Amino acid sequence: TEAHIASMAAQRKLNAYITETPEQALEMAKASDTKRAKGEAGKMEGLPIAIKDLFCTENVQTTAASHILEGFIPQYESTVTANLFGNGAVMLGKTNLDEFAMGSSNMTSYYGNVINPWKGKDGKDLVPGGSSGGSAAAVAGRMALAATGTDTGGSIRQPAAYCGIVGLKPTYGRCSRWGVVAFASSLDQAGPMTRTVRDAAIMLGAMAGHDAKDSTSAPMAVPDFEAALSGDIRGMKIGIPKEYRVDGMPDEIARLWDDGVAMLRDAGADVVDITLPHTKYALPTYYIVAPAEASSNLARYDGVRFGQRVMEDGDSLDDMYMKTRAAGFGKEVQRRIMIGTYVLSAGYYDAYYNKALKVRRRIYEDFANAFGTVDAVLTPTAPSAAFAVGENSDDPVKMYLNDVFTVPASLAGLPGLSVPTGLSDNGLPLGLQLIGKPFDEETVIRIGGVLE
Numbered sequence: 001t002e003a004h005i006a007s008m009a010a011q012r013k014l015n016a017y018i019t020e021t022p023e024q025a026l027e028m029a030k031a032s033d034t035k036r037a038k039g040e041a042g043k044m045e046g047l048p049i050a051i052k053d054l055f056c057t058e059n060v061q062t063t064a065a066s067h068i069l070e071g072f073i074p075q076y077e078s079t080v081t082a083n084l085f086g087n088g089a090v091m092l093g094k095t096n097l098d099e100f101a102m103g104s105s106n107m108t109s110y111y112g113n114v115i116n117p118w119k120g121k122d123g124k125d126l127v128p129g130g131s132s133g134g135s136a137a138a139v140a141g142r143m144a145l146a147a148t149g150t151d152t153g154g155s156i157r158q159p160a161a162y163c164g165i166v167g168l169k170p171t172y173g174r175c176s177r178w179g180v181v182a183f184a185s186s187l188d189q190a191g192p193m194t195r196t197v198r199d200a201a202i203m204l205g206a207m208a209g210h211d212a213k214d215s216t217s218a219p220m221a222v223p224d225f226e227a228a229l230s231g232d233i234r235g236m237k238i239g240i241p242k243e244y245r246v247d248g249m250p251d252e253i254a255r256l257w258d259d260g261v262a263m264l265r266d267a268g269a270d271v272v273d274i275t276l277p278h279t280k281y282a283l284p285t286y287y288i289v290a291p292a293e294a295s296s297n298l299a300r301y302d303g304v305r306f307g308q309r310v311m312e313d314g315d316s317l318d319d320m321y322m323k324t325r326a327a328g329f330g331k332e333v334q335r336r337i338m339i340g341t342y343v344l345s346a347g348y349y350d351a352y353y354n355k356a357l358k359v360r361r362r363i364y365e366d367f368a369n370a371f372g373t374v375d376a377v378l379t380p381t382a383p384s385a386a387f388a389v390g391e392n393s394d395d396p397v398k399m400y401l402n403d404v405f406t407v408p409a410s411l412a413g414l415p416g417l418s419v420p421t422g423l424s425d426n427g428l429p430l431g432l433q434l435i436g437k438p439f440d441e442e443t444v445i446r447i448g449g450v451l452e
């Protein structure tokens, strides 16, 4: 814990943390020593980790990287963080993210962007990916042993790939959403971001489990995920979806994917071509469903219940709402609220939102069909390596294209694991994604162990 606190202080210019909690960390570490001495060590006893600043932490500021929540100090602990601390994990601090987890670069944070600890051969400052960019940078930069992330459309997997670490989005319902600031409730899932697949397996076991406080949390036992790492994938069937070979896929990404196939074949797996015909609709579907849910979830930031309030003498209630939200929400969040309100409005509901729900079902069925024959699906995690700070920021649609390989599994609620598997021409980490059947994290963990 002391070594990590020193590393955090030495790398503040990367801006990975919004809030550092070194005193609490040392206290927690001391309590862990006592527990260990008594032979009562939990699964993660004494391990210093970072928490994405989207998880409510009792008595520790929780901002969601938004101005509107600045100074919000929850009186309660999210279920996932409570589970982790109950298993002995030590909290080093709260990590930076895109505002309300909306983004793929960490550029939308009110607290400034995060810089990726990796540098390419050209020496430019790079984004860590997003939205869990602070968590990914903290783990890659040795400022935390592991970190929590959340993933709505790729926010664990894509930053993990950009920072050369492992990121696991569990099946929707595997981890409780209680106490996690909501972005899009039918998609949000918490998961581990770690250096190795084994660490991810251990940490997922400490985070997951049914929670009566989240009605979408699955009443399922938590398996021993670490035991799944047998190293033996002989005879397993792994699908390669041809629709993911998108136009203009860079050579280095195509090569990485081919290398992954070769690694799996060498290990005795049977790699076969599959089809997921509705893949091309996933991105537009996601960018209707996610903003629709966000516009509804963010209505609670009304200047009364949480965080900031902006009003002057004589202002009406409407004036207060407008001034608070204009000052408190950043541009990307405002854009999502407007898109979401539009697609949910009376005249457009059927044309956009309802249509998107139908396509979402088709995307789910594509996967269900594929899983009739294969155990898991292998794809790249992202269409490129980490890009330069500022790049893509003036063009939201270009930014959204980053999520092309991660959103389908999100819409279908499936587990997705990103494993660092190779390097780009510029010397940067690249990740491959394994998508599994519902509640079959064990299979993606087993196969992931062969790819790292």
Ligand code: GLN
Binding pocket: 101, 102, 103, 104, 130, 131, 150, 151, 152, 153, 154, 155, 156, 183, 290, 403
């Ligand atoms: N990049 C995607 C978005 O901006 C996904 C974000 C996430 O998974 N939280 O919505």
